[in-house]
Amino acid sequence: MEVILGKTSGFCGGVIRSVLETEKVLDKYGDTYCLGELVHNKQVVDKLEKKGLVVVDTLDNIPSQSRVIIRAHGVTKEVYEQAKEKNLNLVDLTCLKVIKIHEMAEKLVDDGYFIVLAGQKSHPEAIGTISFCGENSAIIENLDEIDFIIDSIKNSGLKKVAIIAQTTYSMDKYDQIVEVLSKKNGDSYEFEIQKTICNATEMRQNECKEIASKVDAMIIIGGKHSSNTLKLYDIASSLCNNSYIVETADDLIEDYSIFDKVGVMAGASTPKSSIEEVLKKLES
Ligand code: SF4
Structure with a gap:
């Protein structure tokens, strides 16, 4: 293997x-x-x-x-x-990257923008960031909330809309939100696109896609409440049917020896020791 x-x-x-x-x-x-x-x-x-x-x-x-x-x-x-x-x-x-987003949000508020934050509503980073976005703002988690967002923008009376993101938000979902919002309302509003997804997240999601598309099984290591780990799992499972999420080596319960190639990725809050333990167990 x-x-x-x-x-x-x-x-x-x-x-x-x-x-x-x-x-x-x-x-x-x-x-x-x-x-x-x-x-x-x-x-x-x-x-x-x-x-x-x-x-x-x-x-x-x-x-x-x-x-x-x-x-x-x-x-x-x-x-x-x-x-x-x-x-x-x-x-x-x-x-420091999150602080920059807070500062950017305050400037956008001063410049008269309605701020759309693409993020997970229950995530502490999104809860923190939205508090810097003033009263004319809303969090969008999924595309099916787009009509609510459009109504909120209309009700604010503002003509300028900024779209920012939680640093660990999905790259693809952010692009879809921008596309739908600007297509549906391109003539009515001036848009400011600020894809504030962290480059560490972007690189990790891209690498996860690349590996998941060429292996027989994919193992994602990370905390069960870690937003970026769950995103990696979503990406992996969309490309590889045998995708698993584990917190530690103890969670490896499948017989992975039936697979020729196994990919391993870990979230941003997964320590080196957990990755090494998983690799060791896989090798054994
Ligand atoms: S993913 Fe890490 S480096 Fe990137 S913004 Fe979040 S905490 Fe900072």
């Missing part, structure tokens, strides 16, 4: 930075709060919790002046305000 591992598998720059900086903070100060799981990967979070990371869902019950880590996904404007009110000591590890 030949195993092909995608070169772009594993931690992206933003995740590497947040994990390394968090480790430094824990080594220096000990127990530290983190608003939400630092990354969508249980193994990584478990390891950091053992070092003193305390994951919380809200800032509500955190004593004032506590140290709180903001993860790579970023947070809403309101969270920054609440942290200021409570006099919290924020360690802001929001990915």
Whole structure:
């Protein structure tokens, strides 16, 4: 059996930075709060919790002046305000690419745009970003919501529409949204297309397509709540009937030896150790 591992598998720059900086903070100060799981990967979070990371869902019950880590996904404007009110000591590890999108959104609001954010409504990054998009904005997750988006744009009375994206959104779905929106409304509005999907995501999705189209089976490694991992799985299963998603080597339950060629890709929050364990198990 030949195993092909995608070169772009594993931690992206933003995740590497947040994990390394968090480790430094824990080594220096000990127990530290983190608003939400630092990354969508249980193994990584478990390891950091053992070092003193305390994951919380809200800032509500955190004593004032506590140290709180903001993860790579970023947070809403309101969270920054609440942290200021409570006099919290924020360690802001929001990915610099996400911060750029927040700044871009604020500028688009000032310039009179209605902002359409292509993203997953329940994802923390999208929830954070939309809070910087002002009241004339909407998140679109799937194409079947396009009529609702068009109505929202009409109701706003604005004539300029910007289309931005969550950094881990599907490249293909973004292009479809732009095409349909501009085709249906090309004459009525001025469009500003800002494909803010991260290049790490783009490269990973392209490589996943390339590998999935030439193997007999495809294994995607990553957390079950990781948006970019689930996108990789969607891409793989659209091109390869035998696609599997696993969090760790323990989840490898099929008999992969029946396949000649097996492709392996991992999401942006999957640690090297999980990838190595999967490869080792496949080889054995
Ligand atoms: S996927 Fe890109 S934008 Fe998101 S955390 Fe990683 S480097 Fe940053």
